[in-house]
Amino acid sequence: MPTFFILLCCIFSAATVQAAQTCKTDSIPASTPNSQLVDNGDGTVTDSKTGLMWKQCLEGISGTLCENNTLKKFTWEEALQRSGIANADNGFAGYTDWRLPNIRELRSLVEEQCSNPAINLDRFPNTPSLDSWSGSLFAHPSYPDSAWIVNFSKGNSSIKGRETTFVVRLVRSDQ
Amino acid sequence: MKKKCFTALTLASLLVVGSGFFRSAYSYKLLFMMPPILAGEQQGTGNVIDWLPLNDTGITWGGEYPTGNNSGCTGVAIDAQDCSSGRDATHNNDSDGDAGFSYTKLDSKGDPLSDQSVTYASTPWACVQDNVTGLIWEVKTDDGGLHDKDDTFTWYNTNPATNGDANGTENEGTNCFGYDNNTAATSATYCNTQAYMNRVNKAGWCGASDWRMPTIKELESLVHYGRTFPAIESNYFPNPVNTVNWSVWSGSPSAGSESTAWYVLFSNGFSDTQSSTENATIHLVRYRQ
Known part of the structure; x- marks a missing residue:
């Protein structure tokens, strides 16, 4: 995996899509190694640790390296509605139960040995170091306009206003 | 193998x-x-389990756009909101923990309490098993002893395979049980994460001596996102430290910078990184045998 990451970093920096990812492959155990994330070959990735199936590309982009079309950003309401769009017309990859991940599911995607972005770029190529929406609300009554996000630059979780626009990656429970 | x-x-x-x-x-x-976990092993070594079912979040209500939370699972595009799926919707049984959480109280030998409905005040328990993730957690005490809730530690790990290229901070905290800074021979008493883990394993706790620092994702599995101050199932994890600013160390170092590591702020459920010099509390973990 280290070689692959280096290769990917080269490709992406050449394409000026994003700054280079850095990974501490020798001093931090991988939390989402390729052996755990199964590439299903149909634009989906199955996490054998959690039992979740993820769309390989963020909403808006497509292709085997998620290199086609344009990345989209959504308000929290639009992010919620996005799953309905993905599930229409026979859905995606034959599944019609895609949904916005909850905060714990979204955090489970974070690769702890990498940053900028903190994700396995082999399985989730062309992922930018951006905030990504979850479908989880923030519980404290002083923040009735907030919901949870994961910042994939570092991998931390936080809350943001629902009118802010962020990227979206859809998930489904693989029963 | x-x-x-x-x-x-x-x-x-x-x-x-x-x-x-x-x-x-x-x-x-x-x-x-059932991975064997070696006693005395340094934190974060090859004993991280391969199968970690996720807890649900504990969020059982819906929200509106652009603002407003409801008391029940209603709101904008409700089918796509958190409250509509997962154990909170399918296994919402408060008898074993709020909403979809499922916990078992364990006594000082590691055996389940015969009466799970007791309060901590009447029958204190020593550990809690999470029946969803399979993880067993240390419960803090309020007795001024080894497991006291108020003890804090700096982050320290001398294992180069798991410490993110930096050992962290060995001896800058003084706020833990048994601390002794008088001679160089007392490093085992220092208030850092590694020394504490070793002390607990030497003494044993809940019938086990294979306690370790949790990874950040394991530690986050305890977050109850449906609550704040604290964001944890306090009916099972009593003795919150300081509900306004309660940070708990994980064993996971940060990939982005050296001498920093991940923690969970159990005041509100945030996870982030901070310098190894910071003082935070610890919930040790082990995997159910």
């Missing part, structure tokens, strides 16, 4: 049963995947 064997089994089950892979893999894991 056991891990490789298991991976082979997983792949085999994938090939054989196709879409039924997870149920099969889960059975295999129950049967074969």
Whole structure:
């Protein structure tokens, strides 16, 4: 995996899509190694640790390296509605139960040995170091306009206003 | 070796049963995947489990756009909101923990309390088993002893395979049980994460001596996102430290910078990184045998 990451970093920096990812492959155990994330070959990735199936590309982009079309950003309401769009017309990859991940599911995607972005770029190529929406609300009554996000630059979780626009990656429970 | 064997089994089950892979893999894991955890092992070494079912979040209500939360699971595009799926919706039984959480109280020997409905004040328990993730957690005490809730530690790990290229901070905190800074021979008493883990394993706790620092994702599995101040199931994890600013260390170092590591702020459920010099509390973990 280290070689692959280096290769990917080269490709992406050449394409000026994003700054280079850095990974501490020798001093931090991988939390989402390729052996755990199964590439299903149909634009989906199955996490054998959690039992979740993820769309390989963020909403808006497509292709085997998620290199086609344009990345989209959504308000929290639009992010919620996005799953309905993905599930229409026979859905995606034959599944019609895609949904916005909850905060714990979204955090489970974070690769702890990498940053900028903190994700396995082999399985989730062309992922930018951006905030990504979850479908989880923030519980404290002083923040009735907030919901949870994961910042994939570092991998931390936080809350943001629902009118802010962020990227979206859809998930489904693989029963 | 056991891990490789298991991976082979997983792949085999994938090939054989196709879409039924997870149920099969889960059975295999129950049967074969009980990873041995070595006593005295340094934090974060190769004992991280391969199968970690996620807890649900604890969020049982919906919200509106652009603002407003409801008391029940209603709101904008409600089918796509958190409250509509997961254990909070399918296994919402408060008798074993709020909403979809399922915990078992364990006594000082590690055995389940015969009466799970007791309060901590009447019958204090020593550990809690999470029945969803399979993790067993240290419960803090309020007795001024080794496990006291108010003790804090700096982050320290001398294992180069797991420390993110920096050992962290060995001896800058003084706020823990038994601390002795008088001679160089007392480093075992220091208030850092590694020394504390070793002390607990030397003494034993809940019948076990294979306690370790949790990874950040394991630690986050305790977050109850449906609550704040504190964001944890306090009916099972009593003795919150300081509900306004309660940070708990994980054993996971930060990939982005050296001498920093991940913690969970159990005041509100945030996870982030901070300098190893910071003082924070600890919930040690082990995997159910």
